[in-house]
Amino acid sequence: MKLSIHGCRGSIATSSPSTQKYGGHTSCFELTCENHQIIFDAGSGFQNVNFSKAHTSYVILSHFHHDHIQGLPFNPQIFDPNNEIVISSDLHDHETVKKNIQTYFSPPYFPIDIVSALPNIKFAPFDAVKEKLNEFYSLNSIALNHPGGSVGYKLTQKNKSLIYLCDNEFEADQRETLTAFAEKADVLIWDGMFTEKELVDRKGWGHSSIEQAIKFNEEANCKKVLISHHAPGRSDQDLDSIASSLPELFVVASDRLEIEV
Ligand SMILES: [Zn+2]
Ligand SMILES: [Zn+2]
Structure with a gap:
């Protein structure tokens, strides 16, 4: 599997001279394998996905949350009726998923109702997507700790696996189940929006710390850990300094980074 990062910024897209290196697009992670394409989240980085x-x-x-869906209608390729795109989530049934997307992308928040305008965009129950992909991949999910809820995913192809855990406020009572879910994965994408020091004043905001990722991986033993969902104010210099303090298996995610899983 090939992982392409199109967005790894948390909460709001950022653009300034100090975010050029790591990028400012919000969450969008694309996995491709033998012509299959699975995209986790459609933040502003979604505009750069090639279908x-x-x-x-x-x-x-x-x-x-808006930073995980806002890129959806800004990828010009979704207006090509030959591009069939199936949207799904294990957070809600597919009718609720459709209603949420339709509400966000219709007047007065958006000029047109994209769900009615684009019949090539379809909505499917998560179990149906799982079953459809089953021949090639196994796709599993886990409930995360976030205001309004969030879901983590695990995609396995043959003996390779990737874990996507954004957005999540790590709590001690998640340790056992999350560790079992992520154990020995090839790539773990972690919500590292805060440092341990910052987290003290941000309890209940729904995000974890970078230090928690290090502790978590002492037990989970993932082969590579990507720190993601960077705080909007985090500059390239800040992220360079974080990168230099991380253990060897850890990588600070950046837009346009490609990783062979
Ligand atoms: Zn987010
Ligand atoms: Zn969120």
């Missing part, structure tokens, strides 16, 4: 015409593309949403 595969040969197959249906699956957009799997963790939750519906």
Whole structure:
């Protein structure tokens, strides 16, 4: 599987001279394998996804906070009726997923109702997507700790696996189940919006710390950990300094980074 990061900024897209290196697009992670395309979240980075015409593309949403869906209608390729895009989430049934997307992308918040205007965008129950992909992948989910809820995902292909855990406020009572879910994965994408020091004043905001990722991986033993959902104010210099303090298996995620899983 190939992982392409199109967005790894938390909460709001940022653009300034100090965010050029790591990028400012909000969450969007694309996995491709043998012409299949699975995209976790459709933040502003979604505008740079290149759709595969040969197959249906699956957009799997963790939750519906704006930074995880806002890029959806800004990818010009979704206006091509030959691009079939299936949107799904294990947070809600597919009718609720459709209603949430339709509400956000219709007047007065958006000029047109994209769900009615684009019949190539479809909504499917999460179990149906799981079953459809089952021949090639196993796709599993886990409930996360976030205001309004969020869902983490695990995608396994043959003996390779990727874990996507954004957005999540890590709590001690998640340790056992999350560790079992993520154990020995090839890539773990972690919500590292805060440092341990910052987290003290941000309890209940729904995000974890970078230090929690290090502690978590002492037990989970993932082969690579990507720190993601960077705080909007975090500059390239800040992220460079965080990167230099991390253990060897850890990487600070950046837009346009590609990783072979
Ligand atoms: Zn978020
Ligand atoms: Zn959120």
